[in-house]
Amino acid sequence: MRELILLRHAHAEPAAADQVDLDRPLSSEGLAEAEAAGRWLKEHQLVPDRVLCSPARRTRETLEAVLAAVGYVDQRLDDGVYDASPGSLMTLVDQHRDVDRLLLVGHNPGLELLSALLHTGQSTDFRGMPPGAIAVLRMAADAELEPGVATLSEFWWP
Numbered sequence: 001m002r003e004l005i006l007l008r009h010a011h012a013e014p015a016a017a018d019q020v021d022l023d024r025p026l027s028s029e030g031l032a033e034a035e036a037a038g039r040w041l042k043e044h045q046l047v048p049d050r051v052l053c054s055p056a057r058r059t060r061e062t063l064e065a066v067l068a069a070v071g072y073v074d075q076r077l078d079d080g081v082y083d084a085s086p087g088s089l090m091t092l093v094d095q096h097r098d099v100d101r102l103l104l105v106g107h108n109p110g111l112e113l114l115s116a117l118l119h120t121g122q123s124t125d126f127r128g129m130p131p132g133a134i135a136v137l138r139m140a141a142d143a144e145l146e147p148g149v150a151t152l153s154e155f156w157w158p
Contacts (some may be wrong), residue, residue, distance in 0.1 A: 002148065004093060004118070005048060006111045007066070007073070008102040010034040010132040010158070012058040015135040025060045033132030033158040038069025042155050046136060048103035050074040050096060053079035059105045062132070066105075070088070073103075081106040085099040086113040086123045111135070121148030129136045133157035 008028035012014060015021060041047065047070045053063045055077045063075065081104065082093050089110050096102050104111070112129035116122060118137050129135065136154035143149050 001138050002097070002099075002143070003046070003153075004137045004139070005046060005101065006115055006135040006137070007062065007103060007105045008064045008108055008111050008129045008131055008133050009054075009056070009059040009105065010037070010065075012131075022056045024056070026058050026059050026065075029145035030058070030131065031061070031065060035069065036158045037062070037132050037134055037156075038066035040134065041066065041126045042070045044154065045089060046101070046154075047071065048073050048099075049101045050076070050094065050099045051103045051105060052076055052078045052081060052092065053105040054107060055079055056082055056107070059107070063105050066103075077129070081110075083107065084110045086110060086117045089114045090117070090145055097145070100141070115152065117147050118145075118150040119148070119152045130157045 010033035011027045012024045015028050113123040115135045134156045137150035138153045139150040
């Protein structure tokens with residue numbers, strides 16, 4: 001089995017005047033959510049083999065808090081995660097098919113739509129993914145990444 005773990009960044013501060021969206025930091029609530037997400041992943045033995053993370057500050061800070069709980073793993077910032085469509089994210093994930101457990105740290109609506117697309121086959125069938133939420137999708141190791149290929153095995157939010 002192969003696992004794809006989707007982690008939406010935790011709550012971020014609203015954008016300040018003239019602040020670029022990429023530079024928004026986590027709020028204190030968001031930091032607590034990210035720490036809780038890391039503890040949950042560790043408790044459920046879902047430590048990733050590799051992480052792909054959006055370059056946005058709030059996703060990087062979320063990842064840092066998670067890694068403080070689970071330990072160091074291979075991590076890569078990828079501009080393609082920021083503001084991506086579910087199809088773009090699927091293409092990106094498929095480029096890492098050699099990884100047994102991949103963690104993708106990103107944003108909505110892309111993550112919630114990707115989760116729905118891989119699980120149900122339709123990106124319109126989603127229920128939302130709150131800040132700091134985790135969706136764990138499982139699929140056969142040799143499965144082609146396509147709509148409906150995965151099973152949603154876990155869903156958690158702070």
